[in-house]
Amino acid sequence: MxxxxxxxxxxxxxxxxxxxxxxxxxxxxxxxxxxxxxxxxxxxxxxxxxxxxxxxxxxxxxxxxxxxxxxxxxxxxxxxxxxxxxxxxxxxxxxxxxxxxxxxxxxxxxxxxxxxxxxxxxxxxxxxxxxxxxxxxxxxxxxxxxxxxxxxxxxxxxxxxxxxxxxxxxxxxxxxxxxxxxxxxxxxxxxxxxxxxxxxxxxxxxxxxxxxxxxxxxxxxxxxxxxxxxxxxxxxxxxxxxxxxxxxxxxxxxxxxxxxxxxxxxxxxxxxxxxNSKIGNTFHSEESKEPELKLLDLYSGCGAMSTGLCQGGILSGSNIVTRWAVDLNEHACKSLKLNHPETEVRNETAENFLSLLKEWEKLCSYFSLVQNKVPHKEYVDLFNAEEEEDDDTGGEEDNNDEEVFEVSEVLAVRYGDPKKNKPGLYLKVSWKGYGSDADSWEPIDGLSNCKERIKDFVTQGFKSKVLPLPGDVDVVCGGPPCQGISGFNRFRNKENPLEDEKNKQLVVYMDIVNYLQPKFALMENVVDLVKFANGFLGRYALGRLVQMNYQSRLGIMAAGAYGLPQFRLRVFIWGAAPSEMLPQFPLPTHDVVLRGFIPSEFESSTVAYNEGHNVQLQRKLLLEDAISDLPMIENNERRDDMEYDKPPQTEFQQFIRLSKNEMLGISTEKKSSNSLLHDHRSLELNVDDYQRVCRIPKKKGACFRDLPGVRVRPDNKVEWDPKVKRVYLDSGKPLVPDYAMSFVHGGSSKPFARLWWDETVPTVVTRAEPHNQAIMHPMQDRVLSIRENARLQGFPDFYKLCGPVKERYIQVGNAVAVPVARALGYSLGLAFQGAVVEGPLYKLPDKFPMIRDRVSSVSSEDDA
Missing domain, CATH: 2.30.30.490 (Bromo adjacent homology (BAH) domain)
Structure with a gap:
């Protein structure tokens, strides 16, 4: 912006x-x-x-x-x-x-x-x-x-x-x-x-x-x-x-x-x-810093936010590593694990994850693995009762004819029965004498006679940090879903939004931050966070951080202002422990087409240059900049991987096609010429919609209004043309559906609309149907592909997704725009190093993120 x-x-x-x-x-x-x-x-x-x-x-x-x-x-x-x-x-x-x-x-x-x-x-x-x-x-x-x-x-x-x-x-x-x-x-x-x-x-x-x-x-x-x-x-x-x-x-x-x-x-x-030697906005750390910032990605989706934060941190000279990630979407978890094999990815609810962390700390305390003892009486009672029972029987074997199952090894831990979702701690065990297909989840209450096996598992997990304990996490990031503030929810609770179960994840997110006490926290959400109910939830998020003695600040950032052909406005809230510098918001690098609405009382939290500030921003990016090099595909494309058929046409395309190491400036070795393009396939439209799409002219602004039988009135609303007989498809359904005519009371041009090369997209969405949004390719009879949407979100081409086609669209649409997260990661890295100047905003290096000499870049900025 x-x-x-x-x-x-x-x-x-x-x-x-x-x-x-x-x-x-x-x-x-x-x-x-x-x-x-x-x-x-x-x-x-x-x-x-x-x-x-x-x-x-x-x-x-x-x-x-x-x-x-x-x-x-x-x-x-x-x-x-x-x-x-x-x-x-x-x-x-x-x-x-x-x-x-x-x-x-x-x-x-x-x-x-x-x-x-x-x-x-x-x-x-x-x-x-x-x-x-x-x-x-x-x-x-x-x-x-x-x-x-x-x-x-x-x-x-x-x-x-x-x-x-x-x-x-x-x-x-x-x-x-x-x-x-x-x-x-x-x-x-x-x-x-x-x-x-x-x-x-x-x-x-x-x-x-x-x-x-x-x-x-x-x-x-x-x-x-x-x-x-x-x-x-x-x-x-x-x-x-x-x-x-x-x-x-x-x-x-x-x-x-x-x-x-x-x-x-x-x-x-x-x-x-x-x-107090740590000075407000002129802090320079006197403490020795660990070389690695360990990150937990909550509500991680396919990992866009943590991916960008880690990339930005590395470019700033700070080694940010995603050690743990949690999400309820199974396919998103698989995508994250595929691209980040080093990350411990957990497919579970955030509430269960928090309960698991608390139980894990109790077990570590019971087995004397942590110095800060926490109450764990239930485990003392559980295992002592079994030992007393063994003493009473004199260690004699059970002479019943029933088969005795012996635990060979404890494999994993979770909170809640994976099938019945009953509360409590469950352990996945392998049984002696049986294969892996017999492995099962068992409540810990039923494994009281397996103390040594459980101790071995907990000890090994403690050493490998399979689960974080308070103090282990340096950064918590995430975008807790708040469907209760959606404009599509007719039953929104405006008086007390936190009473709505659909907004409870904001409370859970803050509870996890409170429990783990990380050095930094970064929360992302839609602008409705500060629009709905006089910004109640945004104020709550800030209030919780201040209550927990965190430093905090709120900013509203447009994805397009960091080098993308979409606007996509989002709220970001930083939190920093008292021992750290509060990260700044990176100023825009690109011009952008302005869209959307921000409440006047939060309008000045928009991350932007002040009016009248003389600044040379890079030109706004357009759809053509992002996708013009991608191969032509049909509506029924089935391939998940294919070869590029032309070289990159723009600077954006050159960067997005780099290998992971080259993108980070770690290696100058060019991406292999036989590298494949992933996920370049579109949602296959049904026969009726495909026939409609094929009738939409290939020109700027084309949509259902260009179909026969539709007349546009002087007030720009549509009506049926009485001079034209209504056209029907082979299926007998009308070419122009009634819902297109009535959408937004006949005032919308979005149904079955083509995007055009010189346009930007308002925001990438999770659903790829063309019924009420402009999502059709400019020159091909299909909706934008998964990869084209991913390009609009700044996903590197090397990032491969998992799951059915619709699920991959959801992962991309729900993601934080990678360039925004990358810019925030750069600011995070500088804050961690104590290299922060006065004020809430920070100017990124020229041509960011195409930085080759990261250390010299940081030094030159500090000198400036």
Missing amino acids: PSKRKTRSSSTSSVDAATVAADSTSGETPNKSRRKTNLKTSVVVAVDKNEKSDAADLNVDRNGNSEDEGSNSRFVGDPISDEKAKRRWPNRYQEKEKKPSTKSKSNSSDDEEILQARHHYTEAEIDGCTIYKLNDDAHVKGEEGGENYICKIVEMFEAVDGGLYFTAQWYYRAKDTVIQNLGHLIEPKRVFFSEVQDDNPLDCLVEKLNIARLPLNVNFDAKKKVIPPCDYYCDTLYLLPYSTFVKLPSESKEGGSESSSTISSEIEVNGRSEV
Whole structure:
């Protein structure tokens, strides 16, 4: 996506600027506004100069002193020297007509005035009794009957007109952030610091507060033990752009300067100071990193997301490896295993996988394989009972005539009966004296006499990491399905989407992240995540990550902006443990045809260059760029593999046809000339549809409207032409079906529509029927093939799929676009290395991903 509306960060020194909670009107700052404009995922509010502000509502006179009876507010002590004050707050001392010379971190509008200062102070006395000092935390008067606001005092000054003011840098309660009405996920005393600042009359101060600053890398149970007596505690910085939550920066600059935050470099816990050496957006790791990042791909499908992440990581210099993958689709699991034989692929539900992980940890604990013991009483009881029974019988053999089956070996483990789906731990065993066809799944409760066999299996599995334990996984990625938000679901629960079983996988995904505690998490989903029910599920996902003490940010990315001839808008949410850098979103590399709709409150989370930014993007890709080199095939093509019949025609085709090693820059050896093209076959249309397709002209924009008997009205809707007799097929069914005429009330041109060479596709879908979508080949009488769809999703040609034709279309349509995942993997690799610059966005190297010297590329970007 080339650009979006230009936005600003917040202004540190404008009496006109005030900022409210992200995506809501709650938590407004004292200068409540009547005028609102979007900024990233927040609503920025500025006081209308033609209206009376809240400061006036408080009966504050022009000298900044309250006219309420008994009020007595003043600055105390000597003012800060002019030289020091001008150096620290230069904009306060510029001539009034001049604009600020530097851009600040707070929200401001271009036309706002900077309050001029006569003197700056470090202390103030409110109501003749309370002394406030610079950098104190305080409550600020809120709206009548509402909660007070929370701020840090970062500046105290007397204006040239004699008014007394302070500059507030605001804290947010959870409900005042993008999390909104899901604030109950967060402990009530936890607040989030911001970079938003504005000026307020001195009399707005209500009371001093004690806000404890804590390191983020302490879980809440442990944190409760070290939180000193305080009004609130703060361990996270909330930044409006891309709804970002990050750990507090530890480097301190002078409070109130317009280009810095004012958080202390030391974190006070129980009166002690702990220096946090991992600095917000300038983190450079001092810890030794493992050479391999182990990845778990949840809801993996055929593995597109993890494939792209691994490729991008390798290109950045980080070795990301998919060690585990989980999906319910059997055919997708086979595809992933075929292309990633090194991956432990599990065909099961995510819920059962989580239950299995918990039971596996209990077994490892029972057999003393892990140091962190977890309760495993059921296994103690199970195996001890069997040992006691053996002791009672004196070890005598069973003299019953019934045949005794002896377990030879334990082969596998799963949660739930594979046939009846009963809960519980099941082991696949081979029986002594029987062949492999007699292997069976048995509940562990029935194998109490096989303790040694089970111990051997668990010990071997523990060593080989057949299942991950907490701490084993470095990256969790996945796109939990949320069918409950689909527009096709007439019974969507808009009041509480999480009560809909079809949305429960989002909860399961977060539960798995919570259990495994990876270094990084990346979640993908459709844009409805932030559109449906006021973005409830997107807010929930962010809230859960923040609840788990993860740093997080949300971005919306268009696949076409990374070198594909389709638009395909998707939501991505990063999570990073406190010990890591929060990955950035890679900026677009290609121009793209804009489509779709994003809610205004999340519109500025779109990953794009700001409007007016001078950037040279590569040209948008078209259908011809992706598929013009592929062999001609018929509607009834049966071959899964065939030879290419022409060389690549475009740069895109040259890259997509590379071998795996050459694509990663590992080898310059060209792909073998006799390499085969996989999955280039289309869904075979039935006789009626095939006859319809053959009648569609081979021209741009052709569709069912070009068939005889259809007339297009001036309002672009269709109707039957009364002058033309209706045409019927050999089967007796009409050439133009009724559903085509009535689709979208007769206003759609998608039924039986041909794509054209100079077009882009809105999004690759899972169903290949031409009844209600444009999916027909420009020049051949068929729908796009599996491989053509895979090309539109960025799958390399070497990636082979498994299963029936319809199942392969589903795998491709459900996949994350590989170039998007590759670009995200590159950002992940840089974050893991600590090579991240300031800000939520990152510019990929030129001509990415065609990078040959990965190390030098990373170094040059860092130097830049």
